[in-house]
Amino acid sequence: MLEKELERAGIPTVQICTILPIAQTVGSNRIVKAVAIPHPIGDPNLPADKELALRESIVDKALEALHTTVETQLVIE
Amino acid sequence: MSNKYRVIHFINQFFAQIGGEEKADTPFFVSDHVIGPGMAFQNSLGADFEIVSTFVCGDNYFSENSEKILPEIVEEMKKWNPDILIAGPAFNAGRYGPNCGAICKAAQEYLGIPGVTGMYEENPGVEMYRKNCYIIKTKNSAVGMRTAVPAMTALIKKIAAGSEEPDPEKDGYFAKGIKKNIFVNETGADRAIDMVINKTAGQPYKTEMIMPAFEQISPAPPVEDIKKAKLALVTDAGITDKMNTERLESARASKYLSLSIAGMDTMLPDKFCSVHGGFDTTAANKNPNVLVPLDILRRYVRENKIGSLFNTLYSTTGNGTSLKNAQQFGAEIAEKLLENKVDAVILTST
Amino acid sequence: MLFFFEQSYFIILLVRTTSQQINISINTRGDFLKLEILEHPVNEVLFGDRSKYSNGILILNKEEFSRAILSGTYGDYKLEIQIARPKEDVRIIHITDVIKPSYKPNGPAFPGWTGSTDCCGSEITHQLQNVCITQCFSYSGIQEGIMDMKGKETSYVFFSQLINIVIRPELLTEKIEKKDVASDLVRMNTQAAEYTASLAADSSNAAGTLFDTDNATISGLPNIGYAYYIQAQGPLRNVYIWGKDCTKMKPCMISPVKVLDGAIVSGNYIIACQKNPTYFHQENPVIRSLLARDKKELNFAGVIVSTESSALNDKRENAQRIAEIAKEKGMDGIVITQEGGGHADVDLMLACDACESAGIRVVLIANEIAGPEGNLPPLVSMSSKADAIITTGNNDEILHFPETASSLGGTVMGTRDASEEFDSPLSILYTATNQLGVSKMTTKQF
Numbered sequence: 001m002l003e004k005e006l007e008r009a010g011i012p013t014v015q016i017c018t019i020l021p022i023a024q025t026v027g028s029n030r031i032v033k034a035v036a037i038p039h040p041i042g043d044p045n046l047p048a049d050k051e052l053a054l055r056e057s058i059v060d061k062a063l064e065a066l067h068t069t070v071e072t073q074l075v076i077e
Numbered sequence: 078m079s080n081k082y083r084v085i086h087f088i089n090q091f092f093a094q095i096g097g098e099e100k101a102d103t104p105f106f107v108s109d110h111v112i113g114p115g116m117a118f119q120n121s122l123g124a125d126f127e128i129v130s131t132f133v134c135g136d137n138y139f140s141e142n143s144e145k146i147l148p149e150i151v152e153e154m155k156k157w158n159p160d161i162l163i164a165g166p167a168f169n170a171g172r173y174g175p176n177c178g179a180i181c182k183a184a185q186e187y188l189g190i191p192g193v194t195g196m197y198e199e200n201p202g203v204e205m206y207r208k209n210c211y212i213i214k215t216k217n218s219a220v221g222m223r224t225a226v227p228a229m230t231a232l233i234k235k236i237a238a239g240s241e242e243p244d245p246e247k248d249g250y251f252a253k254g255i256k257k258n259i260f261v262n263e264t265g266a267d268r269a270i271d272m273v274i275n276k277t278a279g280q281p282y283k284t285e286m287i288m289p290a291f292e293q294i295s296p297a298p299p300v301e302d303i304k305k306a307k308l309a310l311v312t313d314a315g316i317t318d319k320m321n322t323e324r325l326e327s328a329r330a331s332k333y334l335s336l337s338i339a340g341m342d343t344m345l346p347d348k349f350c351s352v353h354g355g356f357d358t359t360a361a362n363k364n365p366n367v368l369v370p371l372d373i374l375r376r377y378v379r380e381n382k383i384g385s386l387f388n389t390l391y392s393t394t395g396n397g398t399s400l401k402n403a404q405q406f407g408a409e410i411a412e413k414l415l416e417n418k419v420d421a422v423i424l425t426s427t
Numbered sequence: 428m429l430f431f432f433e434q435s436y437f438i439i440l441l442v443r444t445t446s447q448q449i450n451i452s453i454n455t456r457g458d459f460l461k462l463e464i465l466e467h468p469v470n471e472v473l474f475g476d477r478s479k480y481s482n483g484i485l486i487l488n489k490e491e492f493s494r495a496i497l498s499g500t501y502g503d504y505k506l507e508i509q510i511a512r513p514k515e516d517v518r519i520i521h522i523t524d525v526i527k528p529s530y531k532p533n534g535p536a537f538p539g540w541t542g543s544t545d546c547c548g549s550e551i552t553h554q555l556q557n558v559c560i561t562q563c564f565s566y567s568g569i570q571e572g573i574m575d576m577k578g579k580e581t582s583y584v585f586f587s588q589l590i591n592i593v594i595r596p597e598l599l600t601e602k603i604e605k606k607d608v609a610s611d612l613v614r615m616n617t618q619a620a621e622y623t624a625s626l627a628a629d630s631s632n633a634a635g636t637l638f639d640t641d642n643a644t645i646s647g648l649p650n651i652g653y654a655y656y657i658q659a660q661g662p663l664r665n666v667y668i669w670g671k672d673c674t675k676m677k678p679c680m681i682s683p684v685k686v687l688d689g690a691i692v693s694g695n696y697i698i699a700c701q702k703n704p705t706y707f708h709q710e711n712p713v714i715r716s717l718l719a720r721d722k723k724e725l726n727f728a729g730v731i732v733s734t735e736s737s738a739l740n741d742k743r744e745n746a747q748r749i750a751e752i753a754k755e756k757g758m759d760g761i762v763i764t765q766e767g768g769g770h771a772d773v774d775l776m777l778a779c780d781a782c783e784s785a786g787i788r789v790v791l792i793a794n795e796i797a798g799p800e801g802n803l804p805p806l807v808s809m810s811s812k813a814d815a816i817i818t819t820g821n822n823d824e825i826l827h828f829p830e831t832a833s834s835l836g837g838t839v840m841g842t843r844d845a846s847e848e849f850d851s852p853l854s855i856l857y858t859a860t861n862q863l864g865v866s867k868m869t870t871k872q873f
Contacts, residue, residue, distance in 0.1 A: 002407040003424050005411055006297075009297075010415075011420070012420075013421065014421075014424065015426055018427065018770075019739055019742075019773050021773045022769070022770065027292065034425070036737055037355075038360050039367040039368075040367065040425055055370060055373060058370075059370050063303050063383065066306075066308075066423075067303050070296035208800075254801075255801055255873045256870045256873070258821055259868070261869055263867060264712055264865060264866065265864025265867070266712035266715075266865070268864070268869070269762045270716050273761070273789075284816050285869055286795065286816040288805060288809040288813075324842075358568070359605075396769070399796065399823055401803065
């Protein structure tokens with residue numbers, strides 16, 4: 001709902017979240033898949049360098065979503 | 078002192094037999110007579126009900142002056158001490174319908190009396206006012222008067238009797254969209270097993286929960302140049318300052334926080350934590366950057382991959398948050414971001 | 428309703444279970460199990476010098492009871508024990524869990540917690556009727572749950588109708604890990620439940636119910652099963668099976684009779700209205716009803732238990748696995764329940780899709796977050812195949828809570844006095860919209 005209100009005001013917003021079906025049903029326009037609920041942008045089970053790479057890839061996907069023209073809904077897994 | 082239910086009937090210039098479209102600017106007046114369809118209603122309602130007055134107003138006069146005359150109408154209604162208001166029925170008339178809805182809503186709000194009207198499903202008044210009054214489903218023109226009147230009076234009698242709660246399906250009105258918790262004879266478990274037996278046998282069954290569609294919002298245009306963009310961070314992961322000074326709730330958040338991230342290159346665990354009650358916050362409290370990637374974004378600013386970061390982090394708890402609150406928070410945050418010329422937002426959810 | 432049981436009547440079945448953490452899968456409906464639950468009625472609970480049960484009166488020696496409750500805990504606690512009876516003008520707050528007094532003469536009533544030898548699901552179990560143990564505890568990360576013993580709100584909470592033995596531990600140890608607190612809370616409750624029920628073990632005025640499982644099915648009746656989602660999201664939000672943390676558990680069958688006999692215990696403290704307390708696992712209404720209707724209107728095809736994972740891929744896998752197991756067991760129809768909401772709604776929908784795609788007819792039980800007027804979307808996830816849903820009520824409906832004379836479990840709720848009057852959504856009322864289908868509540872459009 002937060003994502004939609006921001007988009008409604010004309011601010012492109014990307015939602016990074018784990019449980020995609022919720023964001024999809026609620027109708028968020030730009031969605032990027034996160035790792036897991038307790039650590040959406042991280043993974044303490046990985047060694048530090050791999051975790052950093054993972055985190056950067058999620059942030060990069062988020063920036064890409066902000067830069068993309070969206071018709072109805074964009075989901076990046 | 079009669080024991081009859083006192084009824085006010087509201088109609089427009091056409092049904093008051095004054096004239097058609099050319100008389101739509103007829104100003105509001107009150108008659109102590111029963112006029113037009115009022116007679117059919119009086120007959121149908123019977124001796125326990127009395128239409129004590131008829132309120133008349135031209136469609137255009139009402140629509141164009143509603144802010145001024147609704148208070149006048151309310152004051153006038155009070156003088157007649159009514160128990161119930163009947164408006165129309167308006168069938169498919171596009172001004173008459175909303176006008177009937179408006180007067181019914183005012184009757185409920187200011188006099189506490191129920192309003193009953195009738196409209197065709199495409200009448201704009203249905204969506205506008207179905208929550209505020211009982212709108213009986215009618216045909217799309219006055220040809221339907223013969224069926225609208227008995228349906229409306231049956232509902233009025235039911236409401237007056239007060240022993241049974243009106244039911245949109247049984248009584249033929251547009252569901253108000255209000256849902257209430259009620260108790261029935263069987264437990265949820267038994268009802269579920271009854272339903273699965275029916276469904277498996279190919280017998281009819283009726284779901285107790287229907288999902289209306291979420292409102293779809295057109296996506297905002299994209300950021301043109303990320304390298305120049307000012308980004309803001311918002312989260313529903315329940316982030317607060319370490320002491321949770323503003324007492325953000327772990328569930329059913331009633332507020333959102335505006336946390337300063339000025340001068341910070343990273344989310345430090347001794348400055349921030351999560352109070353979200355819906356997941357294990359251990360990983361997040363060790364390194365809040367896994368909830369809000371401030372460390373990466375600050376570095377991207379230095380590396381010129383993004384323009385700048387807004388120095389306030391907006392945070393709430395997305396655990397059992399009421400959809401209404403979520404909408405309100407979103408709208409308020411959006412306003413602040415626009416004021417601060419933010420170009421785009423990264424929202425992190427758990 | 429008198430039932431005399433004799434020593435010679437015992438059927439001693441040693442049921443083999445695996446005690447490894449990951450493989451909890453044991454026992455399908457194929458094993459023959461015979462369990463007798465003897466329910467001893469309790470009309471009054473009092474404190475006294477000697478703990479005993481006689482003629483419907485339960486007397487508790489506070490010191491001995493406290494020692495039994497606190498035995499083996501990691502932390503040190505101060506313990507307060509009080510009684511709240513139906514219609515008393517009292518509000519109970521900070522509720523964590525409610526459990527039914529239960530005791531097995533030949534083994535633990537809560538395997539994995541009050542002992543490890545196992546005759547769960549067989550032999551005799553003594554339980555106390557009309558009474559429950561209600562635990563109240565204040566701790567960060569635990570959601571507020573309340574119930575009133577008097578007034579309109581009692582119609583929403585099953586436990587308002589019972590005599591509540593309210594145990595309120597207060598943590599004294601300063602440095603203690605969350606997982607140890609989580610373990611202590613469950614230990615205290617299970618020990619309290621066993622202690623109280625053990626007092627009735629020699630009593631002969633119980634109503635007995637025999638639970639008898641076998642493989643027989645009646646042709647012509649539909650095979651109906653049950654998929655039972657539980658939460659396993661770390662300390663203070665774990666539901667335990669055989670005393671084990673289920674975070675890594677994959678969907679598997681579990682004996683319904685064992686569920687009724689203490690196999691599933693709750694250490695999950697979430698939004699109050701949709702909590703499945705241990706009591707409701709012990710008395711799972713879907714299982715109870717399926718057993719009661721077995722071989723009359725349906726063939727009870729068994730129970731599949733699964734966790735509500737916090738990762739989407741796991742959710743998808745679990746849902747597929749549930750459908751596979753259901754298909755293997757020849758289920759024609761299945762009822763699916765969950766605990767929680769939000770991302771747990773997604774599990775329901777994924778499982779519904781997977782089962783319906785496999786030709787199994789699905790009915791879901793869920794509560795709603797439809798807003799104060801009931802006009803907002805009831806769930807955050809939906810599927811076009813979810814066309815048969817039982818609703819257990821709208822969490823957002825606003826209730827008015829009257830002033831009460833006193834409160835148990837604490838004196839302050841958030842920033843307000845616990846016994847003052849206030850308005851609040853139904854969601855803070857403990858188990859009010861419980862999604863196992865305990866209550867007769869539903870929602871209706873107006």
